[in-house]
Amino acid sequence: MAERKLFTGGEFLVTEPRSDDVFAPEEMTREHKMIYAAANDFVKREIDPNIAQIEEKSEALTRSLLKIAGEIGLNGTDIPEEYGGEGMDKISTGLVSDVIGGTASFAVSHSAHTGIGTLPIVYFGTHEQKKKYLPKLAAGEWVAAYCLTEPNAGSDALNAQTTAQLSDDGKYYLLNGEKIYITNGAWADIFIVYAKVDGEKFTGFIVERAFPGVSSGVEEKKMGINGSSTTSVVFKDCRVPVENVLFEIGKGHKIAFNILNIGRYKLGAGVTGGSKMTIAEASKYANAREQFGKTIGSFGMIKNKLADMSIRTFMAESIIYRVAAMMDDRFRTSAIGAKTPATENAKMLEAYAVECSIAKVYCSECLDLCVDELVQVFGGNGYVAEYPIERMYRDARINRIFDGTNEINRLLIPGTILKRALQGRLSLFDEIQKLNNENNVYSFDPTKLDAALLGIQKYMLTTCKKILLISVGAAVNKFLDSLAEEQEVLAMMADIIMEIFAAESGLVRAQKHAAAKGEKKAVYHIAAVKIYMNDMVPKVVHWAKQILVASAEGDHLSDRLAVVNKLSAYPPVDTIKLRRLIAEKVLKTKRYPF
């Protein structure tokens, strides 16, 4: 296979990638498929039969499950082999998260442990720190937690009050402060803690529970994920040896934000697995439950739900593995491993901050759509605690909150893109300029279409990018430096950007699948993309127009609205028929159909 192009973050908005440059899940290697199967075996044998007990917040059980996961290698895909891990690629990590993601509470414990709990040491630890901690974490012998949030530092993470004071003999730091909502809080053996040295230099520390002055608060009573531990963690004159400073004094934000990037990607993969599970549950029930003498799956509105859940999950999955491959390509260029300097790692983790935020927001909202429709398919049975459905509904909700709320991530997506454009890292303004100069705005013209499969959809995707650039151009022009204050405008930009990335990932995937296996075998992929693009363009147009009316007036506004109207004219697709096609497949296979 030809080498994939190495994209810069956000570049998808200003380029049209060749299909060879976008990884699709159908291209998994044999090794990837075997890893997926191995993780699946673990979930089927160890988690599924124990769901009720896990839900009772059993530390002993969750610890024993993490140990078994460790034996299989499911904790260490990101940990280099020399430190007891598996040293696998990000696609493998994504696959493990995807499979375990359906296990709700356990998924949260596992993800906090292997993700934000372990990765700071993997990417920012010294050789000695890695040697000391990573083998135990890979084995599941020790459990990790990540302590960033404080009562007055939630989304505003750098507002932390926890302090670190160097002792007189210079041998250790004294940590004082309280962290809240810490996943694995009562169980963890080590904590990644952020505190301000001398009250100002935000710094990361590795803190062992055994250090004097560490204590956990009571378990929070939560809406969902009740089988996971969530407590406050208090540090009172906690003595942390100087060799446990992570990375550099005053560089804690580099760790905190970059680790969140990868945490967001992992969360996206996990919730995508959760979405797949809801589809299986909904489909089984729709096949079994009868009303009016027919299974409810035979009714159009139920079919609609099954199709929508599947299409959205298809896009989510396409995003996840596309981003995983992008990260792998970037990591490969600098032989990630023990020897890679932390500063290099920070750069690599930062590269796809936009794409990681998209994965987090898009996939967590996909799961919420899925659990919501799942409850609806189950009707009254979805609302009573006798069935697992209401638990799944509650469990899902946290994903839009942790690892950076979806609101914070919506600000980060356009914020990061604009920042990079200003730094000259992304040719966004050139492209906007080109559109301004080009007076030839294309209305829908079938003769101009790419003759390839899904040509109209590809064309519409290109026009959506143009519509985005036109609206971004107007907003930047109007608000200049104060754009950061215009959260509503930024959120609409984020929505358009996410839709474009999702649709492009799904579209290229469908085209590649059809090219590899023939159009007949790709019929469901093709249907999903046709439906998705058909429904997406009006939404993009709506957001773009809202941005425009908030940003321009007079002729300037009416010219741009006219351009958007012209660009967005396209022939609608019969999505009823196509949704039924996908739903029939879901009903037949009784699982996620792609």
Add this chain to the structure above:
Amino acid sequence: MEILVCIKRVPDTAENEIEVNRDGSDIERDDLVYSVNEWDNYAVEEAIQIRDKVGGSITVVSVGDEDAEEVLRREMAMGADKGILLSDNAFEGSDGEGVATILKAGIEKGNYDLILTGAQADDGAGQIGGMLAAMLDWPYASLVNIIDIVDDKTIKVGREIAGGNQEMNEMDLPCVLSIQTGINEPRYVGIRGIRKVASMEIPMLGVKDIELLSESVGKSGAKVKRLDYFVPELGEGAEILEGSTDEIIDKLTELLKAKGGIK
């Protein structure tokens, strides 16, 4: 000890609901998820434990199409040392005797002390082990749930018999054993194992390689032909409960209560 384990790729009954296809010639195979036959997995685990105790090596073998390679590789990732795929268009449509004939021909290309099979397959008739032993003229024990290696000539073999009783036998090597589930707890396939075998070559042998006559196996050699696949008609006194698992349990509880089965 050189151990051979015969394994098969079968539709995973935990992942699929098996349905008969429209013309009753087969099950509906579109969209099925396949895995290694459960009994075979126990046999491989047993082989690994024996090898780790007394040394030697394990070969896993399967008769099937190219897709069968994935279960061979899975069992190699679990701990088997080598894999052999017996695959040829001429093998298609073989009956039990045909499959045993193919396996025997494959076995004669190697040199094995012990051959294990699963006691049965999810989609099979439980006949390969016995036929194979007869063809090789080796001793055979079925439904084995204990294996003790005595020395390189002799083993002790336990079988569960009716009423939960246990039988122990002494057998000469080489021999064939069919393995019952529950004999051990099969280990997980770990990522390290997967990486070790992901790029390993698995030789594929056809009729010529194992010196068989095409006519003796496959459709032409089959003396047992499947006539039909169907869902049996409901007999009298039988009722099939339908609905979700929870609904079925509720209905069953009601029925049992109504008929005085439970109080």
